[in-house]
Amino acid sequence: MQNIPTELLRTFLKAIDSGSFTRAGSLVGRSQSAVSLQIRRLEEVVNAQLFQRDAHKLQLTEEGKSLAQFARRILALNDEALASMRQPKVAGRIRLGAPHEYTASLLPDFLGKFAQSHPNVMLEVTSDLSKNLLRQQANGELDLVIALHDDAGSAKGRLIFTEPLMWITSADHERHAQSPLPLVVAPPPCIYRHRIxxxxxxxxxxxxxxxxxxxxxxxxAAVRAGLGVTVMAESAAPSGVRTLGERDDFPALGHLELRLHRRAGHASEATDRLEDYIAESFADTDPGRGTGRLRTSLATA
Incomplete structure (x- = not known):
């Protein structure tokens, strides 16, 4: 039985995520022509055309969309197996900080897989608003922090995810038409509250x-109950809500960046592994498509 080479799948996903063969090449250390050859080879292996040839930008065929879902699962298992076999002795304690919504929904999956492949690493997770977490890290209380930023030009840390924001309201109420506009928000220093x-x-x-x-x-729950309007990540709106846009006189809110911050002077192989694992997990998260879709709200970051 023929197997699909994982290096072809990895290049395939990099092309999808980066939006071009050229950028994919820089990510995998190959030229644009080499990436094209790899994609053609992958198409030969699976006997299907993966990209629309007449599109001005990379667009997947239906077969390409299906393979992308399998590819993410295959590579995730591949990387988890390698990490488990190659790094069984990595040990230590990591104090991780992340906004409430990430520790409630997405991170348990990521951290659960990390824990399986690194059983000797103990994780201590703290949930709070991003600015509070960064303040705790500056005081030496946290080793690694996942934080959201609305000041991308001056933000430090390792960029791991970017997503547009959206206005949402209840599907069963017209609170967005009221004046003054009722808002559902997190307390200061929430950057989403500030943006709103x-x-x-x-x-x-x-x-x-x-x-x-x-x-x-x-x-x-408050938004679904019709108590007011809030802002969430585009991929994370809960059930029972409707989105608002320019047609409703609600302007675009732009993007926010999710970044990883390492405590200054902190050297740890366990933290190195966790930092890379989280970054790669978010890189494989695909807002706007079904598999691996980000399911967190950014409203309380």
Missing amino acids: LETLDTLGRPCRISYQSSSYDGIS
Whole structure:
């Protein structure tokens, strides 16, 4: 039985995620022509065309979309197996900080797989708002922090994910049409709260805070119940809500960046492994498509 070489699958996914063969080549250490040859070889192995040939940008065929789902699962298992076999002796304690919504939904999956391949590493996870976590790290209380930033130009740390924001409201109420606009937000220093209030102030649109919670579940429930409008990641809106856009007089909110921060002077092989694992896991997360889709809210970061 013929096997699919993992290096072909890895190049295939890099081409999808980066949007071009040229950028994919720089990520896998190959030329653009070498990437093209690898994609052609992969198409021969699976006996299917993976990209639309007449498109101005890379667009997957239906067969390509199907293979991409399998590829992410195959490579995840491959990398997990290698990490388990090659690094069984990595040990230590890592104090990890992350916003509430990540520790509630996405990180358990990532960290569970990491723990399986690194059984001698003990994780201590702290949940809080991004700015609070960074403050704790500066005080030496956390080794690694996952934090969101709205000041991309001056942000430090390792960029691991970028996603647009969206306005959401209840599917069963018309709170977005009220004045002043009722808002469901997290307490300061939430950067999403700041983005919302700054945007509405620029528009000269009156608003009021109708519900405040640092809990993702609390904010989601309040929006579904019709208590007000909030902002979430595009890929993370819970059920029972509707999105708002320019047609509803709600402007685009731009993007936010998710970055990994390492405590200054902290040297640890275990932390090295976790940092790379988290970064690669988010790189393989694909907002807008079904498999691996990011399922977290950014409303309480």
